[in-house]
Amino acid sequence: MKAMLVVLAAAGALVAGLGYAQSGADVVKAKGCLNCHEVDKKKVGPAYKDVAAKYKDDKGAAGKLVAKLKEGKTHPPVTASDAELKAAVGYVLSTK
Numbered sequence: 001m002k003a004m005l006v007v008l009a010a011a012g013a014l015v016a017g018l019g020y021a022q023s024g025a026d027v028v029k030a031k032g033c034l035n036c037h038e039v040d041k042k043k044v045g046p047a048y049k050d051v052a053a054k055y056k057d058d059k060g061a062a063g064k065l066v067a068k069l070k071e072g073k074t075h076p077p078v079t080a081s082d083a084e085l086k087a088a089v090g091y092v093l094s095t096k
């Protein structure tokens with residue numbers, strides 16, 4: 001049983017090291033999104049709750065927002081991988 005846990009922990013560390021399976025909440029912290037955003041207050045950028053409310057009826061919102069963040073034209077440029085942006089946007093849209 002103990003050996004099993006060690007194996008699982010090692011696998012988890014490996015996956016985290018590769019940048020996969022990071023939760024959106026971790027990404028917004030690690031990538032500095034929270035320097036400009038808060039979940040329930042407007043800061044430099046809109047509150048994530050307001051973003052979630054704005055897009056609640058838009059089924060394509062996640063894809064659009066990932067594209068917008070990657071483009072870095074209307075939104076300030078961010079440095080995060082596609083997988084990280086997907087996780088972050090999923091998190092933002094879940095904050096409503």
Ligand code: HEC
Pocket residue numbers: 028031032033034035036037044045046051054065068069074075076078079080088089092
């Ligand atoms: C330098 C400040 C800054 C940083 C860093 C930043 N944002 Fe923003 N964000 C803004 C501003 C300003 C807006 C409002 C303008 C806009 O919608 O593009 C915004 C808007 C957004 C929106 C709503 C876009 C829309 O169409 O309504 C989302 C989602 C978002 N940011 C996610 C993120 C994520 C995820 C990160 C981190 C990877 C991040 N932001 C980092 C400033 C920032």
